[in-house]
Amino acid sequence: MKTHKVTFYPDNRVAEVADGESVLTAAIAAEVHITATCGGDGDCGKCRVIVDDGAIVTKQTPKVSDEDAAKGYVLACLTSVTSDLKVLVPPETRLGIVPEETEEAVTYGKMMTAAEEAESLDAITLDPPVAQFFLTMTPPTLDDNASDTVRLTRALRQAGVDEPVIFKPAALKEAAVACRQEEWQVTATVRRDPEQALVTMLQPGDQTGRAVALAIDVGTTTVVGKLIDLDTKEAVAETSAYNRQISCGEDVISRIVYSQRPGGQARLRELVVDTINEALRRLLTAADMTQDNVVAVYAAGNTIMQHLLLGLNPKYLREEPYIPTATTFPWVRARELGLKLGPRTNLYPLPCVASYLGADIVAGIVAAGIPTSEKLSLYIDVGTNGEMVLGNNEYLVSCSCSAGPAFEGGGVKYGMRATFGAIEEVLVDPTTYEPTIKTVGGKRPIGICGSGLIDALAEMFEAGVIDAKGKINVDLPTDRTRIGPSGPEYALAAAGDNGADRDIVITEADIDNLLRAKAAVFAAVMVLLDSVSVSLQDVDRFYIAGSFGRHLDAARAITIGLLPDLPTDKFYYIGNGSLWGAHNSAISREKRAEIAATAARMTYLDLSTNNKFMDGYVAALFLPHTDATLFPSVKTGARA
Amino acid sequence: MEVKETYNGKIREATIGLGDTAVTVGGETSLPLYMFEGAAPNKPVIALEVYDTKPEDWPEAAIAPYADVLDDPVKWALKCQDEYKADMICLNLASTNPSTGDRNGADIAPIVKAVADAIKIPLIVYGTANADKDAEVMPKAAEACQGKRALIGPVEEENYKTVAAAALGFDHLAAPHSPIDVNIAKQLNILITQLGLAPERVIIDPTTGALGYGLEYCYSVMERLRLAAMTQNDSMTQMPMINQIGREVWKAKEVKTSEADEPAWGDAETRGVLWEALTATALIMAGSNILVMRHPKAVELTRQFVAALTGATN
Secondary structure (H helix, E strand, O other), X not given: OOEEEEEEEOOOEEEEEEOXXXXXXXXXXXXXXXXXXXXXXXXXXXOEEEEEEOOEEEOOOOOOOHHHHHOOEEEHHHEEEOOOEEEEOOHHHEOOOOOOOOOOOOOOOEEOOHHHHHHHHHOOOOEOOEEEEEEEOOOOOOOOOOOHHHHHHHHHHHOOOOOOEEEOHHHHHHHHHHHXXXXXXXXXXEEEOOOOEEEEEEEEOOOOOOOEEEEEEEOOOEEEEEEEEOOOOOEEEEEEEEOHHHHHOOOHHHHHHHHOOOOHHHHHHHHHHHHHHHHHHHHHHHHOOOHHHEEEEEEEEOHHHHHHHHOOOOHHHOOOOOOOOOOOOOOEEHHHHOOOOOOOOEEEEOXXXXXXXXXXXXXXXXXXXXXXXXXXXXXXXXXXXXXXXXXXXXXXXXXXEEOOHHHXXXXXXXXXXXXXXXXXXEEEOOOOOXXXXXXXXXXXXXXXXXXXXXXXXXXXXXXXXXXOOOOEOOOOOOOOEEEEOOEEEEEEEOOOHHHOOOOEEEEHHHHHHHHHHHHHHHHHHHHHHHHOOOOHHHOOEEEEEHHHHHHOOHHHHHHOOOOOOXXXXXXXXXXXXXXXXXXXXXHEHHHHHHHHHHHHHOEEEOOOOOHHHHHHHHHHOOOOOOOHHHOOOOOOOOOO | OOOXXXXXXOOOEEEEOXXXXXXXXXXXXXXXXXXXXXXXXXXXXXXXXXXXXXXXXXXXXXXXXXXXXXXXXXXXXXHHHHOOOOOEEXXXXXXXXXXXXXXXXXXXXXXXXXXXXXXXXXXXXXXXXXXXXXXHHHHHHHHHOOOOOOEEEEEOOOOHHHHHHHHHHOOOEEEEEOOOOHHXXXXXXXXXXXXXXXXXXXXXXXOOOOOOOOHHHHHHHHHHHHHHHHHOOOHHHOOOXXXXXXXXXXXXXXXXXXXXXXXXXXXXXXXXXXXXXXXXXXXXXXXOOEEEEOOHHHHHHHHHHHHXXXXXXX
């Protein structure tokens, strides 16, 4: 078989691929991460690259303008390799790095602060599901002739382990030497499940004090990991990275589609494992530790991510009636999954509720304290899917809706994730219609991210650039609104403004995608409230989770009718609830049990055939909403 | 025991035309025909269809009453007014349809003006529901009948800025048309009134389905609009409604098929007339205020129905 070398710049990475393979496939092979929202179907137009040198066969696509085509731009997914190539990946196509979280104050509502996080940690009694015990035993004699394991079991009883004790074969094999080497002083690593305590490892002497657990939030977009000190309960290192599966599609649906290609499911598992291994490597370096220190892994993610990580076929999650293989999972050997950890280290996947309501949400609501509070709370996590939970200590109802990728910059012509150069804040002057923009990192604008899109939509609506249906008024006395190649558009940045090297516009089609996304989320909220016959006013606390929620300007999100019009004192941001839940699980058997019990008692409403949802969705396809009484604080009405 | 509901809402009254022959519709203070719970000061009215060009695809039974005037919209309109006693005329600008005649606004303006000047009763002017084409044609049509306070439609989501603005600018009423959807009907009303058109000058066209062709969907949506208007006092649904019945009924297979082709179905004219009258009466029960119809005999049956209902409760 003929193969060709493809070199990607500026990374200078090389892949050798078969003749006729796509440039996108080559990029994945070279571990060069190229944005491909649609998973390589030629639909999203995001995988723009420039072929510098070499022969290719590329399909014509309206996603690349004639002007750009003349400069050598092609879509990586539609371009076949037919000779050795040099490919330049421009900044807007690169994955970028996850910008560091800043302790920036939120302007609407209340942020859960670092101090409060520490306080809530204090309230948890240290009792890790996987713990190390330093045991001192009396040496055996002819009179006291009990076996090593009986002695070990007795010592564990004294240390407070009251479940039946079982020894794993590997631990049994090392028991004789371990017990005797340091004169009947050993460190036992024990995994404490509700029904039994499993001794997984025995080491001579006192090895305690260095054990950590890895808590990870396996997000569709971002993977965040923490090393948790199992003595202090605190995180000793934290890191985040884009989930490398992004190259195979931006949202969970496109991942499921990709998993059904030949080798797709294995590839996806490999990519997420690579991402976790890279995060782990960084964490261990930062904490000055080795893999031997890691005694357990706790992974929270949505149901699709959990399936892909565990190697379960996600195919039936997207086919009616949307049934997952499992919602509760057994401990699995981390090394069997491909994680670079010791052979005795196990991974606990946190439990899910339904195909589209995962462990990330369950973990988050427990972190927020909702299942134990009398107060009625509404919890919402918005990304490519919107997931929401309503309830208190008496009941918990939940649902999810597809918001599409718009909030993460997908399905939008100049959309991008919130990396450097993404327009994240927008102001539009209501008299001149001129925009003022702020980008992530203050860099030159290369696109617009979800929070920027929401800002832009709210500002354009308030300035009268768009009407309540999201239609752009191209008759305004400004060059900013105009008919572009794909219909009416508004220029947020013209080439030259703030150093932009191309015009960055919002098109009417982009606005439609955003409207659909926000309408789905709001309609789902209304269905949830309606299902238990409560109104928005009955909600005591409104929690916003997720990194998108964190960066969202809630006041602007209310203006466009994405979030309900509730007063600022009811808004709480809890950041990464998923990671927080994994962290809690790592240090407390009680928390781990509470998360499991919460998952088991949540009611899930499927919206796919819900008439009220469809009706509410159309009602919400309007700014802020067809029923203006739901948004009393939003000023509506004609502008001259 | 007598149980009566009281309603918060009221349908706005809208007046089409000027002077003695002006027609007012709406004003109900209860759900449709619940005259034991509220008032219905204005009876449903019937507009007869007139086309700007000779129809090609009408069944024989629909042609017969107009056989001598089909070539001349003015004579046709006068016949509807004088002989068939229409309450209003609905002039359909079918010849502007891009896939058939594709005439433009300037071509049809004289026809609109001639009809408007000839008749005494109020005028409705309807485009072809091709959003782009109507955006060009309807402002010309609205201008041609300026001063008549006509009803201009359909106003679509895609062209409301042009078509509703023309109704506003030339002092007419507008008929926003929504695709059997309460929310979209409401959204269009919000957009149009935000443009500056008073809500008293808006008549909702909720989309009409003939008997056997979606009548029940149409009925449900009208019912929901009326429930929102009456029980939730939802201002943006409290407008009278118009239904384009004739053109929907007379394209149904059951109406178009001749007796020769389907002897078991019986006389084609009787069949068509009943089909149209049944559709119309169902829509009156759903709350329709303006019924645009085709066959004079169907009109007659519908009038008897209206008289029976309103007479019985007077």
